[in-house]
Amino acid sequence: MDFAVSNRPLEKSKADALVVLLGKKNDLPQALPSATREQISQFTKAGDFNASKGQLVWLHAPQDLNADRLLLVGTGDSPLSDQGWLSLVHKATKTLASSPVKQAMWLLDDTHTQTLEWQVREGSRVVEESTYRFDNYRSKPAPASNLAKLTFWHAEKDATLTKAHKTGKAVGLGVNVARDLGNLPPNDCYPEYLSGVARDLGKEYEKLTVKVLSQAQAEKMGMGAFHAVAKGSERQGQIIVMEYKGAKPTKQGPVALVGKGITFDTGGISLKPGATMDEMKYDMGGAASVFGSVKTVCELDLPIHLVAVVAAAENMPDGRAARPGDIVKTLSGQTVEILNTDAEGRLVLCDALTYVQQKHKPHTVIDIATLTGACVVALGAHAQAVYSNDDDLSEALLAAGKETGDRGWPMPLWDEYQGQLDSPFADMQNIGGPKAGSITAACFLSRFTKEVKWAHLDIAGTAWTSGGMSKGATGRPVPMLTRYLMDNA
Structure with a gap:
């Protein structure tokens, strides 16, 4: 999708469609010709459009405009x-993409509480996301959308909008x-496919270097927890x-992102139920968000x-797979009894977290993982859980999520939960029982991040959507992560 910003007189601006947001209580935009x-x-008095929230109606041949049609978008009774607002951008873009429109113009909303800069930035992102297609495996892909360009229009020239x-x-x-x-x-x-993706990014961007440790190298270094997961698969x-x-x-050190990259999760010997197991291809959503964030950082x-570190493995129930009751030694030297x-995910992450601290001395570490079903029970699909040992880091991530609509919710890391991880045979066990499952998983990771500012994002509810033709990866929390990185650059 191509984008542009324009303040050329609206009457002279050629477009196949002009998008106009209208509320029931708002006056019509003065930028429009009388x-x-x-x-x-x-048109409104005739009952064809009542500006109810989410209503989209085409108005053809608008007078005194060099546009073929208007797309009127209702914003409802109260301020959005x-x-x-982002939801309406998504809905309007979907409508444009399924129409004959090739070039659209978006009339920026002077009535919205957010700045024009925010509207253009987040609007551009949502338009890019809304025109996404994944037809790689269809023998006959659906016809491509006609929509090729969207221009944001406002009467005043503003260099920050570009x-x-x-x-x-x-x-x-x-x-x-x-x-x-x-x-x-x-x-x-x-x-190994993910390693190839990383190497391709390294070739594309001069400032990005890539290093890959094999499973054998990781085992030799002492990553016993990571190896326990990886060894059950034919895939290294x-x-x-x-x-x-x-x-x-x-001297301060870098920022580090650490992503859980379980490319498929059967549950291992503790086998998952068969229903919806196909969705366990999304168990590398944390790793995917790390790759997406690296892409944006390089682009900008x-x-x-x-x-950025990705711990990539398949969790399979092979004859070599780890068993419930096994005890492994992590790279940190701590031992873990595997009960499930x-x-x-926490097993591959704990060694990756230790590795990045030992090798790169970061001042801040953020791990991202589709870690627990308990998080989905707690927060559903709307917010990712945010855990942190540093209040400022937690608040910065939550603010970044609020700014982009990629929202998080703060969760506790109280010492009272740590006791659920006590093991009679090792330093800790890898599950904390049925209560507070997302919290005890975060508590487990906190034992490997005591000397650094650290946050954990449990994205099990936000990394993908389930059901029907809308099923698929969301790309979250790339907006939150990249906004955080930009705010702290």
Whole structure:
């Protein structure tokens, strides 16, 4: 999708369609010619459009405009929330994409509480996401959309808007990279495939270097928890390290992202039920979001030092697979009794977290993982759980999520939960029982991040959608992560 920003007189701006947001209590935009406003008023009085929230209606041959049609978008009785505005952008883009429109123009909303810069930035991102298609495996892909360009229009010239749409598009590209990886079938997307994706990114961007540790190397280094998960599969596990040097390394150290990359999760010996097991290809959603974030950071050439680590493995019930009751030694030296092999994400993450701290000395570490079904029970599909040992880091991530509509919710890490991980045979066990499952999983990871500012995002409810033709990877939390990185560049 191509984007542009324009303040050329509206009457002279050629477009196949002009998108206009209208509320029941709002006056018609003064930027529209008086004849157009009168035409819309008559159209509304006739009952064809009542501006109810989410209503979309075409009005053809608008007067005194060089546009073939208007797409009127209702915003309802009261001011739109940020989330509501983004939802309307998504809905309107879907409508445009399924129409004959090739070039559309979006009339920026002076009545919205957010700035024009925010509208262009987040609007560009949502448009990019809304035109996403995954037809790679169809023998006859659906006809391509006609929509090729969208221009944001406002009467006043503002140089920040051009930068805003560039930023939004780059974040949208990162989201769609994550979605592509998540939607790939597990027979094609496996640990070594992800290593290839990382190497391709390294070839594309000069400031990005890539290193891959094999499963054998990881085992030799002492990553017993990671190896316990990876060894049950014919596919070799991989520790993928991407280092982006957009700024010179400092004594403070880089920011680190660590992604859970379980490319398929059977549950191992603690086998999952067969129903919906196909969705376990999405268990690498944390890794996918790391790749998407790296893509956006490189596209924007951000002035930061970033290290991104992906712990990639398949969790399979092979004869060599880890068993309930096994005890493994982690890279940190701590030992773990494995009581449930389906709690494998925390096992690969704990060694990756230790590795990045030992090798790269980051000042901040954020791990991202589709970690627990308990998180889905707690928060559903709307917010990812945010755990942290640092209040400022937690608040920065939550603010980034609120700014982009990629929202999170703060969760507790109280010491009282730690006792559920006590083991009679090892330093800890990998599950904490049926109560507070998302919290005890985060408590487990906290034992490997005591010396660094750390946050854990449990994205089990937000990384993909289930059911019908809408099923697929969402690319979350790339918007939250990239906004955080931009805010702290």
